[in-house]
Amino acid sequence: MRASPMKSFDTIVIGVGGMGSATLWHLARQGQKVLGIERFDLGHGMGSSHGVNRIIRLAYFEHPNYVPLLRRAYELWRETERLWGEQLLFVTGGIDASLEGSRIVQGALAACREHDLPHEVLTARETNRRFPGYQLADDYAVVYQPDAGFVASERAILAHTSLAIGAGAQVHAREQVIAIEPANGRVVVVTDRDRYEAGRVVVSAGSWISDLVPALKTKAVPERQVLGWFLPQKPEHFRPDVFPVSNIESTVGHFYQFPTWGIPGFKIGLYHHLHETGHADTLSREPTEADEEVLRRGIRHMFPDADGPTLRLAACLFTNTPDEHFVIDTLPGVPEVIVASPCSGHGFKFASVIGEVLADLAIKGSSRLDLSLFGIERFEGA
Numbered sequence: 001m002r003a004s005p006m007k008s009f010d011t012i013v014i015g016v017g018g019m020g021s022a023t024l025w026h027l028a029r030q031g032q033k034v035l036g037i038e039r040f041d042l043g044h045g046m047g048s049s050h051g052v053n054r055i056i057r058l059a060y061f062e063h064p065n066y067v068p069l070l071r072r073a074y075e076l077w078r079e080t081e082r083l084w085g086e087q088l089l090f091v092t093g094g095i096d097a098s099l100e101g102s103r104i105v106q107g108a109l110a111a112c113r114e115h116d117l118p119h120e121v122l123t124a125r126e127t128n129r130r131f132p133g134y135q136l137a138d139d140y141a142v143v144y145q146p147d148a149g150f151v152a153s154e155r156a157i158l159a160h161t162s163l164a165i166g167a168g169a170q171v172h173a174r175e176q177v178i179a180i181e182p183a184n185g186r187v188v189v190v191t192d193r194d195r196y197e198a199g200r201v202v203v204s205a206g207s208w209i210s211d212l213v214p215a216l217k218t219k220a221v222p223e224r225q226v227l228g229w230f231l232p233q234k235p236e237h238f239r240p241d242v243f244p245v246s247n248i249e250s251t252v253g254h255f256y257q258f259p260t261w262g263i264p265g266f267k268i269g270l271y272h273h274l275h276e277t278g279h280a281d282t283l284s285r286e287p288t289e290a291d292e293e294v295l296r297r298g299i300r301h302m303f304p305d306a307d308g309p310t311l312r313l314a315a316c317l318f319t320n321t322p323d324e325h326f327v328i329d330t331l332p333g334v335p336e337v338i339v340a341s342p343c344s345g346h347g348f349k350f351a352s353v354i355g356e357v358l359a360d361l362a363i364k365g366s367s368r369l370d371l372s373l374f375g376i377e378r379f380e381g382a
Contacts (some may be wrong), residue, residue, distance in 0.1 A: 009035045009170075009198040011362045016042060018049040018153065018348045019340050020204035021160035024361075025080075028167035030363060034149040035196060036171040037189070039208065042161060046285065047206045049153045049348055051129050051227045051314045052262040055245045056349035057094045057148035057290065058117050061107025063325070065373050067115040069353050072314025072369065076352035077151060084159040087152075092259055093244035094148020095127065095134070100141035104249045108143040111193065120144045131244060133237035133259075133266075135304055138346045148245055150258055153348050177205075180212055182334045200362040204340040207280035207317045213331065213339055220327070220342040223318040224276040224283040226291040229265030231308035232300060234331050238266045238306060248302060255298040266306040268295050271345060272318075280317060287313035304339075318345035321379075326350075328357060338362060339376060 011027050013020045016038040021165045028035045040046050058074070060066040077089040096108035111117040122144055124136040136142070165171060172193075179190040180201055202211050207222040234239045243259035256288075258267035274294065276283065292313060299307050319342030321327060326347060331337040338361050340354060341347060347354075353369070360367045 006188070007194070007196045009033050009196060011200045011202060012037065012130040012187070012196055013202045013204060013207070014189070015203070015205035016161060016171060017047050017204065017206055018157060018172070018351035019062040019354050019358070021157045021164065021201070022342070022351045023165070023202050023204060023358040024164035024169045024171070025160045026355045026359035028164045028364060030359065032363065034164070034169045035167060035198070036161070036164070037100040037177055038171065038173040042171070042173045043154055043157055045314070048317050048319065048343070049157060051316055052152070052154060052243045052267070053258060054153045054348035055094070055148070055149040055256060055258065056089065056151050056205065057145065057247070058111070059096055059110045059119060059143055059145040059148070059244070061096055061104045061106040062346065063373060064111045064114045065370060067117070069350055069369055072352050072356070073353040074147070076356060079157070080159055080163070080174065080352060083163055086155065086159065088156050088159060089149060089151050089262070090240060091147060091149040092240050093144060093146045095142055095144055095246035095248070096242050097136060097140050097246065098126070098249035099139060102249055104247065105141045105143055105256065107197055108145070112143065112145065119144055133243045133303060133305060136302055142173060144244065150245055150261070151349060152262070156351065166265045177212060180337060182336050185336065187336045200336055200338060200361060202338045202340055202358050204358070206341060207319045209319065209339070209342055215331065215376060216327065216339070216342070219321055221318070221320050222280045222283060223272065223276050223320055225269060225273045225316050225318055225345070226287050226295070227267060227269045227314050227316065228292060228295040228310065229263045229267050229312040230258065230306050230310055231264065232260070232266050232306040233308050234305040235260065247362070250264050250298065250301055252297050252301045253294070255302070257303070263312055265311040268298055269304070270294055270298060283317065287315055320344045326374045327376050327378040328354065328371050330361065332377055335365070
């Protein structure tokens with residue numbers, strides 16, 4: 001009996017989360033024959049994009065080079081909303097706060113000034129009066145940028161995936177990629193169910209990316225995070241119309257916050273949480289009392305009116321690079337394989353534009369946007 005011919009595609013996307021789902025959509029809308037392979041269920045809770053929503057902001061303290069990407073991300077989120085018929089991006093305004101000379105405050109100001117972003121510099125007292133859910137210490141400086149807000153991350157993945165399927169993409173969930181085998185200018189993808197071949201492969205596997213890309217073995221480190229939702233004692237101070245999203249480096253940790261939305265509670269997270277790293281398969285997804293306590297430390301320090309009963313705790317993963325910038329590049333020596341992410345805990349807001357960028361890399365071999373910050377060869381040994 002003759003073996004069935006291997007299924008062939010223009011591009012295969014490995015990992016259908018934030019970046020992968022957007023990439024599928026941008027490839028499919030351009031007429032590509034594409035396959036998305038997801039190890040878990042579509043919209044699963046094992047990775048980095050669950051937990052209802054993710055912050056989006058333009059005053060990007062991490063590096064001014066992110067701002068042009070963000071401007072395009074906003075445009076594409078609005079386009080996705082129109083095509084999907086559901087709001088995904090919610091504007092609340094945003095706060096970056098810390099001591100005046102801190103990286104967060106000075107970096108946010110640099111991004112605003114370089115890219116002519118509307119913004120205000122506020123004192124802590126001015127901030128507390130305008131937004132009474134905040135109770136910041138007097139020595140904090142605040143940069144307020146009115147375009148910040150959040151993206152409904154779980155719904156966004158469903159939107160991108162559904163749009164991609166509607167444009168002809170195939171999606172396989174509960175199928176694990178075992179190997180990627182470049183050969184003769186094409187690539188064979190081996191899974192626990194089948195073998196496929198394609199002209200290009202996009203690896204957007206999140207915290208599992210180093211299993212498939214050995215060059216990132218020590219450069220893409222999964223880290224356990226826990227998000228918390230708490231019932232405010234004064235809920236009127238934490239509605240989206242009166243409570244901006246925020247990113248605050250305080251004396252008790254670097255926290256990020258959301259207004260009440262989706263789940264009826266104030267949402268807070270702590271960057272690098274308890275500094276727990278390891279393989280994505282072994283990091284615990286079960287929140288503990290210790291997880292809750294470190295989040296309450298931030299609440300009591302800056303948001304005392306939100307210090308009510310716990311409504312929900314949820315673990316997710318960061319995947320951190322040494323410099324905490326993204327990896328968006330072709331694999332050195334193997335241009336048929338495109339590597340996307342890890343995003344070091346600040347990537348989801350970019351999913352819409354990174355999907356477009358990755359589709360351009362797969363189809364054209366280049367992007368019109370500046371990706372110089374994200375090259376894989378910046379890491380020694382990669």
